[in-house]
Amino acid sequence: MSNETDKAVSLDEKFALFDDHWSPKVIAQCNGQLVKLAKGKGELIWHKHDNEDELFFVHKGRLTLKFRDREIVLNPGELFVVPRGVEHCPLAEEETEILLFEPAGTAHTGEHSTEQTVASEDQPWI
Numbered sequence: 001m002s003n004e005t006d007k008a009v010s011l012d013e014k015f016a017l018f019d020d021h022w023s024p025k026v027i028a029q030c031n032g033q034l035v036k037l038a039k040g041k042g043e044l045i046w047h048k049h050d051n052e053d054e055l056f057f058v059h060k061g062r063l064t065l066k067f068r069d070r071e072i073v074l075n076p077g078e079l080f081v082v083p084r085g086v087e088h089c090p091l092a093e094e095e096t097e098i099l100l101f102e103p104a105g106t107a108h109t110g111e112h113s114t115e116q117t118v119a120s121e122d123q124p125w126i
Contacts, residue, residue, distance in 0.1 A: 009027055009028060011037070011059055011097075011099065014027050014037055014126055015037060015039070015059065015060075015097050017126050018039070018126065019039070020039065021038075021039050021040055021041045021042065021095070022038060022039075022040055022044050022090075023038060024036040024037070024038045024100060025037050025038070025124055025125070025126045026124065026125045026126070027125070027126060029104070032103060032104055033101055033102065033103055033104065034100075034101075034102060034103070034104050035099065035100070035101055036099070036100040036101075036102070037059075037097070037098070037099055037100070037126075038097075038098050038100060039095055039096065039097055039098070040061075040063060040090055040091075040092035040095070040096045040098055041092050041094065041095045041096070042091070042092065043089060043090070043091045044089060044090045044091070045089065046066075046087055046088070046089045047087065047088070047089070048084075048085055048086060048087040048088065049082075049084055049085070049102075050084060050085055051084055052084050052102055052103045053081050053082065053083055053084050053102070054081070054082045054100065054101075054102050055079060055080075055081045055082075055100065055101040055102065056074060056079060056080055056081075056082065056090070056098055056099075056100060057074075057078070057079040057098065057099040057100075057101070058074040058075060058076050058077070058078055058079070058096060058097070058098060058099075059076065059097040059098065059099055060076055060096065060097040061076070061092060061094055061095055061096025061097055061098075062074065062075055062076075062092065062093065062094065062096055063090060063091070063092050063096050063098060064090070064091040064092070064093075065080060065082065065088050065089075065090055065091075066088060066089040066090075066091055067086065067087070067088055068087060
C-alpha cells in the first residue's frame, strides 16, 4: 500500500504507469472508500454490485454505461454513480481513462468471476 500523503496525486502521471484495460489500480483511500484508476477499451461484462454504489468519472476518452433499459454516455470531466444492485456494462469504443470511487472490498465484476475479473487483493497501489 502506498501512503503518499505529503504530495498531490497527478492523474496524468498515474495513468502513464500502466497500459492494461479494465484492471483497476488504487491511488488513494478516504474513509473506507478507494479511489481507483482504470483504462477501458472494448466492453467489460454485465454485472452489478448488490451492496455498493459505484462512481465512474471520465478523465480522457468516452465511456458508455449500458443498462438494460438505457445508456449513459460520459465524456471527459463527467461522472455518473451507478446505484447498488443495478446491472450495468461499461463500454469504451476508444481507450478511455476512468477514475472509480467505491468502498474497499467492492468486487470488480460484482457477482461474476471471469477472465476479466481482478480480485480486490490483486488490485495494486500505484
